[in-house]
Amino acid sequence: MAADFAQFFLNSLPDLFNGLGYTLLLTFISITAGFFLGISLALGRVYGNKIVNGFCVGYIELIRGTPLLVQLFIIYFGLPSIGIIFTPIQAALLGLSLNSAAYQAEYLRGAIQSVESGQMSAARSLGMNKLQSIGHVILPQALRISIPAWSNEFIYLLQYSSIAYIIQVAELTAEGKFIAAHTFRYLEVFAMIAVIYLVLTIVSTEIIDRIAKRLSIPGIGAAKQVSLREG
Amino acid sequence: MAMLEVKDIYKSYGKVPILKGVSFTMEKEETKVIIGPSGTGKSTLLRCINQLSPPDKGQVWLDGEEITNPKTNINKMREKIGFVFQDFNLFNHLTALRNVSIGLEKVKKIEKDAAQKRALQELTRVGLEAQVGQYPAQLSGGQKQRVGIARALAMDPDVILFDEPTSALDPELIGDVLDVMKSLCGKVAMLVVTHEMGFARNVADEIIFMEGGIIVEQGSPKEMFTNAKMARTKEFLGRIGALYGEDETGG
Numbered sequence: 001m002a003a004d005f006a007q008f009f010l011n012s013l014p015d016l017f018n019g020l021g022y023t024l025l026l027t028f029i030s031i032t033a034g035f036f037l038g039i040s041l042a043l044g045r046v047y048g049n050k051i052v053n054g055f056c057v058g059y060i061e062l063i064r065g066t067p068l069l070v071q072l073f074i075i076y077f078g079l080p081s082i083g084i085i086f087t088p089i090q091a092a093l094l095g096l097s098l099n100s101a102a103y104q105a106e107y108l109r110g111a112i113q114s115v116e117s118g119q120m121s122a123a124r125s126l127g128m129n130k131l132q133s134i135g136h137v138i139l140p141q142a143l144r145i146s147i148p149a150w151s152n153e154f155i156y157l158l159q160y161s162s163i164a165y166i167i168q169v170a171e172l173t174a175e176g177k178f179i180a181a182h183t184f185r186y187l188e189v190f191a192m193i194a195v196i197y198l199v200l201t202i203v204s205t206e207i208i209d210r211i212a213k214r215l216s217i218p219g220i221g222a223a224k225q226v227s228l229r230e231g
Numbered sequence: 232m233a234m235l236e237v238k239d240i241y242k243s244y245g246k247v248p249i250l251k252g253v254s255f256t257m258e259k260e261e262t263k264v265i266i267g268p269s270g271t272g273k274s275t276l277l278r279c280i281n282q283l284s285p286p287d288k289g290q291v292w293l294d295g296e297e298i299t300n301p302k303t304n305i306n307k308m309r310e311k312i313g314f315v316f317q318d319f320n321l322f323n324h325l326t327a328l329r330n331v332s333i334g335l336e337k338v339k340k341i342e343k344d345a346a347q348k349r350a351l352q353e354l355t356r357v358g359l360e361a362q363v364g365q366y367p368a369q370l371s372g373g374q375k376q377r378v379g380i381a382r383a384l385a386m387d388p389d390v391i392l393f394d395e396p397t398s399a400l401d402p403e404l405i406g407d408v409l410d411v412m413k414s415l416c417g418k419v420a421m422l423v424v425t426h427e428m429g430f431a432r433n434v435a436d437e438i439i440f441m442e443g444g445i446i447v448e449q450g451s452p453k454e455m456f457t458n459a460k461m462a463r464t465k466e467f468l469g470r471i472g473a474l475y476g477e478d479e480t481g482g
Contacts, residue, residue, distance in 0.1 A: 128334070
């Protein structure tokens with residue numbers, strides 16, 4: 001039985017690795033693209049004029065107010081009817097990035113607003129312009145503060161990327177479904193897949209924690225958590 | 232021509248008038264102390280001078296340039312106006328050294344090594360050469376404020392505005408900060424909002440008494456403490472004197 005499972009596991013590995021590759025690709029590209037878009041949205045919400053702020057709020061509410069699955073369907077199945085055609089992986093990357101951006105924007109906005117207003121006053125009073133103040137003073141603090149929430153978003157994205165299988169992306173869950181459908185060994189296959197997601201999650205949480213520790217500064221955000229845990 | 236000229240400043244927050252026409256001038260290297268009851272607009276006045284809160288009406292001139300003119304490059308002007316905050320506002324993510332050097336690096340575009348060398352000089356001047364590598368959270372209130380003063384000094388300002396620099400400090404830490412401020416007397420112009428009457432009396436070239444958004448009276452410490460013309464000034468100084476003890480010198 002054990003030998004049989006081991007054999008099955010080994011046979012499944014190449015396909016699962018293929019799927020894993022797509023899962024990691026979706027996660028890393030979407031979190032990165034979502035980060036840069038999210039930071040722009042967050043800055044627009046906090047520092048933008050009425051029009052910019054309104055646009056950012058509208059975008060964030062639209063994305064957070066509709067299911068990711070519906071967003072992917074619109075991009076993959078809906079847009080072709082007006083002549084915009086994406087491959088499955090393009091559609092998934094676009095959908096996940098746009099979706100993650102809205103959530104990351106809200107985490108970052110919270111972090112930016114939690115930086116005391118006196119920090120901006122001090123930066124401006126030295127003669128820094130607004131952009132310099134944001135770049136040299138506000139963001140270095142806000143980004144550190146946002147690491148725990150951001151770590152959450154990373155884990156969500158890692159797991160939500162499995163939804164991409166519905167629009168034909170051969171990521172980890174899709175490969176599992178394929179193997180299971182051919183072998184009828186649903187329990188073993190999805191147990192393996194669950195374990196892979198679990199390991200990925202534990203490893204990435206640990207990596208992000210280490211990064212947070214390395215970046216930590218006495219008195220700022222993530223550092224407080226670290227010291228609480230150690231104390 | 233005066234170095235700093237404040238002309239008829241008005242400022243309201245919403246419908247509440249805070250400043251109702253404040254004018255005064257300051258000369259190079261002069262030390263001027265603003266005293267008065269809380270809620271009188273003293274801090275607002277300082278923030279109007281460096282445009283952290285632009286005044287509704289009135290002008291501020293520094294070295295013959297009008298700061299309040301919308302065409303003036305306000306960032307350039309702020310380089311010449313140091314600001315020391317009541318609650319320090321040190322940059323939390325930077326060491327004491329970087330707190331002082333960042334303005335030199337990013338605003339004055341001085342090379343990092345030279346900027347940090349200068350920052351070390353300023354921190355030594357305020358007695359903190361041993362704390363250069365510490366973050367604000369690791370410093371005492373008095374140390375934080377001295378870093379704040381070093382940060383302002385490093386920019387070589389024409390004038391430093393002090394907004395109640397010792398109000399957030401434990402009494403035993405106030406002396407260190409006042410000592411540093413005293414040591415700057417005659418080297419850079421200082422405009423100090425404070426409740427430290429000893430400092431006002433011993434260090435100021437001139438004292439401004441403000442109440443209700445206007446300057447009630449101004450004069451040398453001697454005139455103000457012994458021979459104030461306005462009844463309200465006498466009353467205020469008398470009450471403060473009784474509270475802190477007549478002989479209190481504030482270090």
